[in-house]
Amino acid sequence: MRVLFFFFAFCSGELICDYGENCDRFCEAEICDYFWNVEYRYSNSWRTNDYQFGSSPFFRNLPLFWNETASRLEIPAMKKGYTQGVFIDDVKGEDGNTKRAEDNLDELFFIDGHADRRVITINGEFPGPKIHVKKGSTMRITIRNNLQVEGITIHWHGLHMVDNFWNDGAAFVSQCPINGGAKFTYIVRADNSGTHWWHAHSGIARFDGLYGPLIVLEPEEISSKVTSIPLTIGDWFQTDSISFIANDPFLLRMNTYPGNGPLTCATPYRSFFGGLKVTFFCLDSFVVNGRGQFRSQEDTSKGLFTIGERYLIPKNADFFKLRIINTGFEMLSAVTRLDGKKLNVTATDGRDLVPMEGDVLFLGVGETYDINVPILSDEDSLFLRFWLPVDHFGETADDFVHEPYLDIEFKRDANVAEGQFKTELFMRKPDDTVLQNEHDNSADLPIWVNCPYPEKNVICKSISDFKRLESSDYKYNTENSINTPANVSPLDEPDIILNIHTNFMTAGSSLNGIKLKYPTAPFFNGTDSEEITKCTKMQLRGEGGYCTQIMSAKIGDLVELRLSNLELSVSTRTYHSMHMHGYEFFLMATGFANYEEGRLTGNNEDISCGNRTGCPFVDYNEDVLNRQRKTRTSYIAKNSILVPPQGYAIVRFRASNPGIWPIHCHQGAHLYGGMSAFIEIKDDLLNRPFSYLPDDFPRCGNYRPTQMPKIDSEDLTGGAIISTSALIIIVAQFFVLLQ
CATH class of the missing domain: 2.60.40.420 (Cupredoxins -  blue copper proteins)
Known part of the structure; x- marks a missing residue:
């Protein structure tokens, strides 16, 4: 039996998380450095650098299986050219003594027992390293992508990324993917405290395990004796x-x-x-x-x-x-x-x-x-x-x-x-x-x-039943202080209302009937560039389709997001977990479908599709929404929220952080299928976030030459280049000879 010890030792500066290193240390420094190697591992394997055949990656990740008859872990027969049927007892430690898997459980890479599952790890860990920092610290995380065959990015889920759009980590939105063999250093400030996490935001690498916790502590929590x-x-x-x-x-x-x-x-x-x-x-x-x-x-x-x-x-x-x-x-x-x-x-x-x-x-x-x-x-x-x-x-x-x-x-x-x-x-x-x-x-x-739906014989406490702990409202007073509970009152008229309707109207999944087409390059040139497939007016009015959907608001606007979830087909009714980058929003109202005996029997009557084909949008009963807002005495903050099936959730935020921020369903298949869009917060005065885009930031995108390369009459060695007409004659003569 092996015991692993986790502790909060103060550190300053570098945190090198390599194999065998403790990567869970709390960093109280102003700047915390992390060095992460992204690589594949396969489940049911033993990582050892001391295997007798050498130290190649293959032999440092030995496959294991449980021998039911012998009641022990064994290495299966090796590939042809090596000793067959090598047992676990043949592995030697640094002291030259035999190592047994049962005595080295912390070196074994098992997940659920299913063998040969490809996993993306950080420094060999799944989940990846835990980050513990104090509020206000700056994290420098250097990523080296050793995957070779796929690019990656990392998103810092829950952090507000105030004036830090280009480090948000969404591929082809705020940055280019980190290619195989390349390095990229994120600069991330811990602006807001609490339980957050980091994860891949390119393709579906999160499906393969590329994620980990990110914990930000308030000053008074650092000395807490609570486990x-x-x-x-x-x-x-x-x-x-x-x-x-x-x-x-x-x-x-x-x-x-x-x-x-x-x-x-x-x-x-x-x-x-x-x-x-x-x-x-x-x-x-x-x-x-x-x-x-x-x-x-x-x-x-x-x-x-x-x-x-x-x-x-x-x-x-x-x-x-x-x-x-x-x-x-x-x-x-x-x-x-x-x-x-x-x-x-x-x-x-x-x-x-x-x-x-x-x-x-x-x-x-x-x-x-x-x-x-x-x-x-x-x-x-x-x-x-x-x-x-x-x-x-x-x-x-x-x-x-x-x-x-x-x-x-x-x-x-x-x-x-x-x-x-x-x-x-x-x-x-x-x-x-x-x-x-x-x-x-x-x-x-x-x-x-x-509670995701009102079940029979239970007391359902939905997200609307939570109340904000007002004694901790001081935690909202960060650099993003304009987006605070005091500035999003449900009694105020919103400056802009953005409707976001989730369903499967377009093949795959969609928002407002539109399946997202990602830009071919990040938004380095704003939202008016050739890298974007702009939605037509007809698509935005309900026709649906495949394009880059961008909604917009201005700095200082009180934005009301109306998140609805209404399906015409019974077979596609499900919930959606909606997440927005760069912000937290405040919950104003929710609406469930009609249920009897724990089974959905009808849509929420506050919303309807009208006569729209496929239901790209919904209409709301404004009287009901106004009553909910006026009677709400406490409204909590969220960055991810469950939108109930055949129901809705109404949230608000104060636009204060310029950028082109993704809003999407966090269920991987829905996001991958296109249930995503962007909300652009415009800053016409200071031109953020473009004013702080680094000059040396990595670029990517389409390439189309503006002119054809010139062909000289002689090649680089001085020999004559065969003309097209001469080449045709030679080929013709060759075919004559074949006849």
């Missing part, structure tokens, strides 16, 4: 991004859901959530901080061999904090205590809430929540269950198969100091039974927090 544990949670698929793209039904125009395959599990297996189709993708595993357990295909009551992780907390702790981030690709996630006690939700997307107790907390893709977990003095440990909440998974709503889930233990330990935690690795063997996820509804009317 705080960041957890990345979410769905995990046995296929990688390349297979995903190759088998994507939308890409292949198979919108009838073609059935089981390497990616799809739609026929006969459909997932139901409140009577909705949730996804046609196979729900393979659930991972917490990169660890899960995949079910055996031969015996679904058992899991494959993998490595588990438990968390050790101080012996005298009354409670501990979890900073939970849904880093999944497609699905809602949920968490509950197995002992029936309540969770205490204290923050979302980095902003403090009036604490709310509940039995189950739901997180949309991209959302973050902080929860306090009390632990009684006579409790040595407790378990939390994390899972993908799917009511049913079969042809009909009466069918039921497993929901991928994972139970995590939090255990007291006398060797853990106050405010710290350790992790302890252990082997999850195949004979450890994987039970069906059964929900404990023994509590009288269990409380669902961030």
Whole structure:
């Protein structure tokens, strides 16, 4: 059993996260440097530099499998030309002694037990390194892309990036992708505190694991004695991004859901959530901080061999904090205590809430929540269950198969100091039974927090039921101080209303009926350039299509975003987790569909498609919206929000940060399919963000020569160049000879 120790040691300047280095140190310096190598690893492997055949990358990532008969991990037979059937005991350590996998669990790269899954890692880690900094610090993160075959970018999800548009990390928006073999250094300021995260924002590299936590502390939190544990949670698929793209039904125009395959599990297996189709993708595993357990295909009551992780907390702790981030690709996630006690939700997307107790907390893709977990003095440990909440998974709503889930233990330990935690690795063997996820509804009317729909026999606490913790409003007073609760009052008339309607009107997915066509180069020349496929007036008025959709507002405007989700087809009704870069917005109103007995029976009556073909836009009942706004006494801040199926969410922000900011669904397949657009915040006075675009910033884009190259009569060696007519004669003579 190997114990890994995490601590918050003050550092100044450089943080070199290399193999074997502790990358979880807290940096209190004004400037924190990070050096990240992006590379592939494959699941079920052992990274060792001491293997007897040499130190090439192949032999430093030895494949492993669990020998059920021998009850041990082994290296499979090597490729032809090497010794066959080499066992794990043949690996030598630096001291020359034999190394066994069971004694070196921290060197093994297991995720859910499914072998040979290609994963994108940072310095060999999945998830990538955790960033802990103080509010106001500047991070310099140097990325070296060792993938060779694909470009990458990194987005700093939740940070406001005030006057820092070009470091936001969206490919072909604020920067060119970092090509294979190249380096790029991000300069990122920690303007706003809380639980955030970083992730790939190019293609669908996030699908392959390119993400990690980003925690920004207020000054008073630095000396806190509360144990705080960041957890990345979410769905995990046995296929990688390349297979995903190759088998994507939308890409292949198979919108009838073609059935089981390497990616799809739609026929006969459909997932139901409140009577909705949730996804046609196979729900393979659930991972917490990169660890899960995949079910055996031969015996679904058992899991494959993998490595588990438990968390050790101080012996005298009354409670501990979890900073939970849904880093999944497609699905809602949920968490509950197995002992029936309540969770205490204290923050979302980095902003403090009036604490709310509940039995189950739901997180949309991209959302973050902080929860306090009390632990009684006579409790040595407790378990939390994390899972993908799917009511049913079969042809009909009466069918039921497993929901991928994972139970995590939090255990007291006398060797853990106050405010710290350790992790302890252990082997999850195949004979450890994987039970069906059964929900404990023994509590009288269990409380669902961030409830995605009103279920029967539960108390549904939706996002609108949260209240902002006004005593922490001072945290909004950063460089972006104009976008504060005081400046977005629901009683004020907005300067501009932007309607953003999510649906699948255009093949793939769309906003306002338009599937996004990305620019061929970043917005270095603004929104009026040849790199952009501008939408026509007809497309913007509801015709839909494939173009670069850009909405706009001016500095100082009070912007009201109306996010709606109305599908004409029953088969495509689902939720959407909407995220905006460069801003947080304040929730003004929400509307659910009509439900009976936990099943959707009709659209929300506050919105309608009118007579529009395909429903590219919706009309709102303005009287209802006005009543909601006038009666709202507290409005919380979010950067990602669940827009309920056949419903809506109304949010506001004060335009204060110039840029061309993406707004998109954070569910990977929806984003990849085109459910994205841009909101340009114009600064006519100072011309930001173009005024601070670095002169030496990397460029990319289309190339078309303006003139043909001149051909001299002689080549570089002085020999004559054969003319076109002479070449024709020679070829003709050659064919004559062949006859």
